Amino acid sequence: MRPGDSHDDPASPLNLDKLIHERLRLGIVTALAVHDKLSFNDLKALLRTTDGNLSVHARKLEDAGYLHCTKTFEWRMPRSEYTLTRAGRVALDKYLGHMEAIVRVARAGTAEDAARDVQQTER
Numbered sequence: 001m002r003p004g005d006s007h008d009d010p011a012s013p014l015n016l017d018k019l020i021h022e023r024l025r026l027g028i029v030t031a032l033a034v035h036d037k038l039s040f041n042d043l044k045a046l047l048r049t050t051d052g053n054l055s056v057h058a059r060k061l062e063d064a065g066y067l068h069c070t071k072t073f074e075w076r077m078p079r080s081e082y083t084l085t086r087a088g089r090v091a092l093d094k095y096l097g098h099m100e101a102i103v104r105v106a107r108a109g110t111a112e113d114a115a116r117d118v119q120q121t122e123r
Helices: 003-008 023-034 040-047 051-063 086-122
Strands: 067-074 077-084
Touching: 023 040, 023 051, 023 067, 023 077, 023 086, 040 051, 040 077, 051 067, 077 086
Parallel strands: none
Antiparallel strands: 067 077
């Protein structure tokens, strides 16, 4: 495969879902994959981030249809709860499958390189 053909390679890092691949957005999506729903404050504490950073990244995921946000009031205080949508679950599953393919290719290359090194040292 030529270097320019990497977009056709399913294990190419160039084909990763760039929306999910960003560190904080990946954290949001994976946290919601494990929990049915999380409040804004729960996510903020879990991901150790700021209000502004979390709200910007959550909005991008919400705009893409990966998250659903429900806004309510609790004791006159606004409360935002997030859930992962079906599209978000599908996108995460696809992303994880892609990452697994990248790891398999990298490990196969490493194993081939190691076997080649052993063969060369035995000569």
